[in-house]
Each structure stands twice: as C-alpha cells, then as structure tokens.
Amino acid sequence: PAVEFGLEAPFSIDYHDSVGSTNDRARELAAEGGADVAVLADEQTGGKGRLEREWSAPAGGVWVSVVTRPSITPAQAPLYTLAAAVATATTAREAGVDARIKWPNDVVVPVGDDGAYRKLAGILTEMEGQPDRVDWLIAGIGVNANLDAEELPEGATSIRDEAGDVDRRRFVQRLLEEYDRYRTDLDTVVPTWRELALTLxxxxxxxxxxxxxxxxxxxxxxxxxxxxxxxDERVTVSAGDCEHLRPV
Ligand code: BT5
Known part of the structure; x- marks a missing residue:
C-alpha cells in the first residue's frame, strides 16, 4: 500500500488500496456491529458526495470513514458533520493550508477577499437509528492531499497545491485524533467552528x-x-435541507 498503517490512531483501521466508497464499506462494518473503526483507502472508484453527487477520489488523497455509535438523538447528528469539518480544517492548517469551513460540510481555501474559495475537502455523514436514538454514525472525510488540483473537478484545490505534500500516515493520525477529540467534547465544536467559518x-x-x-x-x-x-425574518436552515450554499 502507498500508505502504511502502524497508525497510533484512536480507532482501529480497515485499510484498502482501492475500494468503491469508504462510506459504503463503513456501512457494512456498522451493519456487522462494528464500532470505533476507520475505513481508509488509497483510492475510491465510486466516492460519494451529498445528494447522490460524485466525489472524485484518485490515489494520493486521504479518504476515510469513521464508524462510531454515539449516545445521541438523530437531531444531534449534524454536530458530527461540524466536528469532522473542524477536525479536517485544523489538521489541514497544521499542514500549512489556510483552511476554512464553508457551512455545512466543505473545507475550503479562500481565494482573495470577496468570498471566493476552492474546495479542499468534503464531509459526508450517514447514520441509522430510531427517532430517539442513533444506532451508528459514519463520518466520511475526503481530503485532496497529495494530488494535483488539475486532476480534480473544477473549483478544487489540494494540500499539494497549497502547501506541498504531506506524510499521509501522519496526516490521517492527526485527523483521527482531532475528530476523536471533538466528538468526545461536543461542547467545543460550535465555538471552534465559528472561529474557522468562512460562511459567517x-x-x-x-x-x-x-x-x-x-x-x-x-x-x-x-x-x-x-x-x-x-x-424580514431569521431563517434557521438545517444541514440536511441545504442543497447548495453560495456567497452572493
Ligand atoms: C461532499 O459532497 O463534499 C462530501 C464528500 C465526501 C467524500 C468522502 S471521501 C471518504 C468518504 N467516502 C465517500 O464515498 N465519501 C466520503 P458535496 O457537498 O455534495 O460535494 C460534491 C461536489 O464536489 C461534486 O458535485 C463536485 O462538484 C465536487 N467535487 C467532487 N470531487 C471533489 C474533490 N475531490 N475535491 C473537490 N471537489 C470535488
């Protein structure tokens, strides 16, 4: 494998050189009762975005899906999307990238001062449960790491383009540590999110x-x-209702 896994991560690692979607593999593990496991792949051949959109995931990126079984209600699940976004932005910032968060699920790099940006990473959260209780939750995180933005869809950027290549093993380790920190200390998610938000x-x-x-x-x-x-009013938009958000 292009990435080696003697990772000292807070989750066990299920590594694949190539997989359809790490989220789909994570769903299988969750259905089998898996917990606290991170599915990691060098390449995804059928990466998924939100709302049936495609996610381009060639070899060289960081494609990871974390299965947990949090004691929360489904209404609290969007906080995990924010937690993953904060963890991703924090880790990318450590790598020297001016990563910011575009609500609800994008990690972006600003271009100029007029609100324009390029997309560095995306989060896809999936869950299953009853109205009062989440059974499992998957935080799927895709980061354009050691890739040329040219090989990605228009509007994308990468850590390589912004700051140079990273040690992906170390990057994943830090990303999982940060996600673990925020998901166990949920009160810190929104305040940190506000600090990193491009959207506000x-x-x-x-x-x-x-x-x-x-x-x-x-x-x-x-x-x-x-x-x-x-x-004339204040409207609260939940992440699940957002099809697109753009600065105007
Ligand atoms: C997202 O969707 O941003 C969520 C992406 C989640 C990907 C991770 S990778 C690990 C895990 N396994 C999966 O199968 N998925 C997760 P959305 O907000 O719907 O954005 C999708 C849109 O972003 C596409 O329609 C393209 O326009 C654009 N796009 C696709 N691939 C991209 C990339 N690598 N970098 C930047 N933009 C991309």
Missing part, C-alpha cells in the same frame, strides 16, 4: 427543497443549523 458574515443564497433563502449568515445553532437573516 457572508451574504449567501441557500437552496433548499422548500425554496431559496437569501440573507446574511449570522450564526450556527448549538445543533449545527445555519441562521440566515433575510430582509
């Missing part, structure tokens, strides 16, 4: 199934929803 203070347009919302992104709630102040 921006005038944004959010597309939702219920229609678009245009206004100022002023805050995130304790459960990770975005508060948008329009001309």
């Amino acid at each position: 203070g921006q005038h944004v347009r959010v597309d939702r199934p219920a229609g678009e919302v245009v206004g100022d992104a002023i805050d995130v709630t304790e459960s990770g929803a975005l508060v948008v102040e329009t001309d």
